[in-house]
Amino acid sequence: MRERADSSALLEWYDRHARAMPWRVPPHDRKAGVVPDPYRVWMSEIMLQQTTVAAVKSFFEAFTQRWPTVTDLANAEDADVMAEWAGLGYYARARNLLKCARVVANDYDGKFPDDHDTLLTLPGVGPYTAAAVSSIAFDRPETVVDGNVERVMARLYDEHTPLPNAKPILTEYARDLTPDERPGDYAQAVMDLGATICTPRNPACGLCPWRKSCAAWENGTAAELPKKAPKKRKPTRHGIVYLARRIDGAWLLEQRPDSGLLGGMLGWPGSDWGDDPSEAAPIRAEWKTLNEEARHTFTHFHLRLTVKTALVPLDREPSTGMFIEADDFDRSNLPTVMRKAYDLVAKGKT
């Protein structure tokens, strides 16, 4: 006879196994009355969208040191925030991060709203993040449903309907289990369980506090859940980027349009990305083509960039973009694909 999953069993597991994270108030401190900073909870949740804890840590430290409060962030320059986000990906998050900070600073007196529905109105805050902030920062009994929770619920209930169709029923299962006591710790506990025990591959069912409640464990189906709709193959696109270096060392860069791929980020001027890109040199010069392409994979396509370089005189005007002085240039302000192109040139590839 399978037992009903018990939130207190999971909380006891969390008390012993909660992972330390820069934005987390560990369960012992929380019981002692330490209250999380909603700004830090929100910041971490935005960064953690579709992004691993390991990747987020250094960015979280950099952002919270440079902008310790939401008001500090609201007063930041757009370009500084985008540059600090460079390398983390999904750059719409950075644009919305800043928008949201300004709304909180201007419309909410610098204090994050504490209820799910108001949080949901903020830029970049969807159902998951609204539930995460209201439960983790304000200990409200909201239900977080991320990829971890979907997987845990699919296994607990041996749900074979493929995602995303299964999302509503998995959400219902998750809501039904959410306790009124310690909902913030509970939310983090389910996600920790999914990240460390109930993993996508080779789940450690032997260590799971919910094993005796798990239908997939009973049926031996854990490893094949959750089912997912098949994914489309990624096409390969081609493009050309132009790395112009002025003789004083300045680099020709442009700020990309605010929407779309790499929106608002710095990048090398170049062609469109498609099957057969046409030349789009941003300045008159003797361009040399590198033998090696810069390769990069985005969410929905592979990209192979032809890299061209040239040395240009001081007095020549580009048709697009702006020269950035050598002292102001920092490759870490570029999105990764643009760094790859730069690295080929900087390492003297030909």
Place this chain on the structure above:
DNA sequence: CAAGCGTGGTC
């Protein structure tokens, strides 16, 4: 509402 939107780690 399906598609667009990054990156680094893993096997």
Place this chain on the structure above:
DNA sequence: TGACCAAGCTT
């Protein structure tokens, strides 16, 4: 090495 995957949101 290439496909899959990760604490989703927006349009």
